Amino acid sequence: MTLQTDDELERALTALAEAEGTSRQEVVRRAVLERYERSGHAARVQQSSGRMIEKWGDVLDRLGTV
Template sequence: MAMTLRLSDEENAHLAQLAEAEGRSKQEILRLALADRWSRLQKEQQLGEVLGRVLPRYKGLLDRIGTA
């Protein structure tokens, strides 16, 4: 799917410098950044799910540790 991305002059310059430094196209830099952010979001959501299941199990212990 085609899309238009509007960047400030400064953002465009940063993107161009990053692309040059990594030997990649600006488009590839943006696709990789999107993939990285998506991956981090998925990991954060998974961690939240795990903590939601585990923390209640150890609530008593955590409460005792917190007051020690």
């Protein structure tokens, strides 16, 4: 895979790699995996929230009108 970068991304990758004592490739790898994990987490939270609203929505509505 080839990653096209601009000057800003080059500077950021270099700075992060130096700060973390790792390669620029590893910085990109970690960033992608972190983003992937967060997107999965967001979906799980949304699904869980939907289940809770379905189960407790009437109670939440009543509490909101007090």
